[in-house]
Amino acid sequence: MYGRRGAGRLRAPVAALGAALLIAGCSSGDDADEPGAGITQQPKGADPFWVNPDSNAADQVAAYEKDGKQGEADEIRKIAAYPTGEWISPENPEDQARGFTEAAAEADRTALLVLYNIPHRDCGQYSGGGAADGNAYRSFIDGVAAGIESREAMVILEPDAVLHLVDGCTPGKFHEERYDLLNYAIDKLGALPATKVYLDAGNAGWGHPDQIFDPLNRAGIAQADGFSVNVSNFYSTDDSIAYGKELSAKTGDKPFVIDTSRNGNGPYTEGDPNERWCNPPGRALGETPTTKTADPLVDAYVWVKRPGESDGECKGGPKAGEWWPEYAKKLAEATAPR
Secondary structure, three states: OOOOOOOOOOOOOHHHHHHHHHHOOOOOOOOOOOOOOOOOOOOOOOOOEOOOOOOHHHHHHHHHHHOOOHHHHHHHHHHHOOOOOEEEOOOOHHHHHHHHHHHHHHOOOEEEEEEOOOOOEHHHOOOOEOOOOHHHHHHHHHHHHHHHOOOOEEEEEOOOOOHHHHOOOOOHHHHHHHHHHHHHHHHHHHOOOOEEEEEEOOOOOOOOHHHHHHHHHHHOHHHOOEEEEOOOOOOOHHHHHHHHHHHHHHOOOOOEEEEOOOEOOOOOOOOOHHHOOOOOOOOEOOOOOEOOOOOOOEEEEEOOOOOOEOOOOOOOOOOOOOEOHHHHHHHHHOOOOO
16 A cells, blocks of 8 residues: 655765766756757756766666667656655765765755655565664764755655554554654754755555644654655645645645656556555656646655666565666656657
8 A cells, every 4th residue: 555665775986976977968057858868957947856867767778778779768768867866775874965965966956865764664564674773763864964964955754654653554662762753853954954854744545634644743744844745656646736735734734745756647456455556567657856836835746766666576576676677668658758
């Protein structure tokens, strides 16, 4: 029922990110990506987020072009040309956050970072893991904050962490610690001068906003810039807006962002209901990332989940978070022309 995800990995050595940005043809101007060109930034006025020229999708485009597979390259370029979330892994979080935000600043864009390291993460399922304890998690957050410094960043904070406090997935003995840790993260990151923090708030298909608004309040939503919905999931943008607006009304009219990375065809409705979230067939890319949205409460459409990376070892997929070119190509092929 819930879209799992794997923690991301830094796709280039931190010291080389700025150089990779220039070598790949990234510029701080407003020229959009052109067919056959290197991976460039989208026009800043509508899409202020940084496109990583060294992403898995960009590497796949290069590999296909090298092999003379231009048709396949053009399909994957539908993913590589747009900004996606950079999932900060527990190893050297300060270096990762610094590398991504410095590269984004070099391109005059905002880094989109995802933090997914809460203790007892994902209830031990495909993306289970997280920090060993509260002290390790606070150290992780401190490292991310030290890496971001004063550069612009949007942080999506802990997908499913609050939701799993509500649905019974996370044992009750861990609840108070989780609330404390989420409050700590929001306060620490929110104190940075150019960082916006969006606490994850589930999706349109899991339940009802009445069930989660009080836990969100306890987790510190009042101090956050807003919340995120549909992370790694497939619910339509219209359904996500309706869910978000209802939840916003219960949380002091907080704005929100929607993960539209794979919701172009809506949710999968066949097979085992408990695994419809995991690498479902027939899905498509959704609205491209932008701050020009259909509702004033929606701060942005963002691709938090990186399209083409597996949800877990189901339906023939590799481990959660690993690049799966065949699935990426199917997502792209099913997407209507932009």
